[in-house]
Amino acid sequence: MHEIRTEIEIEASPARVWDVLLNFASHPQWNPFMRSISGKAVPGERLVVDIHPPGGRSMTFKPTVLVADPGRELRWLGRLLMPGVFDGEHFFQMEGLGLARTRLVHGEKFSGLLVPMVKSALNGGTRAGFIAMNKALKERAEKEA
Numbered sequence: 450m451h452e453i454r455t456e457i458e459i460e461a462s463p464a465r466v467w468d469v470l471l472n473f474a475s476h477p478q479w480n481p482f483m484r485s486i487s488g489k490a491v492p493g494e495r496l497v498v499d500i501h502p503p504g505g506r507s508m509t510f511k512p513t514v515l516v517a518d519p520g521r522e523l524r525w526l527g528r529l530l531m532p533g534v535f536d537g538e539h540f541f542q543m544e545g546l547g548l549a550r551t552r553l554v555h556g557e558k559f560s561g562l563l564v565p566m567v568k569s570a571l572n573g574g575t576r577a578g579f580i581a582m583n584k585a586l587k588e589r590a591e592k593e594a
């Protein structure tokens with residue numbers, strides 16, 4: 450298993466951060482990494498997520514939502530081909546730090562046969578994409594707070 454974990458503090462409430470994150474229709478306007486997300490953030494439902502890692506190829510995944518706890522956590526599981534080849538459990542966790550401040554923890558746990566072969570790409574472009582998305586989400590949430 451390999452995990453990427455990033456954090457950022459946002460001067461907006463967890464509810465505000467959640468609203469920005471879950472407004473999938475607005476992602477093409479602000480999100481440099483996940484340029485398109487469609488579907489319903491409901492456990493058991495499938496999303497369609499287009500990612501554009503810096504310096505990498507864009508890809509489309511169809512993950513299944515595992516957790517959708519408003520203002521706290523959004524988590525989904527995506528798979529390449531079949532279970533055990535390349536699985537990614539993506540998460541966004543929001544922790545309130547007062548009335549209008551949030552710590553966003555954004556990451557993914559990767560497992561499967563292909564993970565050792567793509568670890569450097571995950572640590573490079575994928576991590577950079579998470580960080581770029583975090584900064585863009587912070588900017589959008591603070592601007593609209």
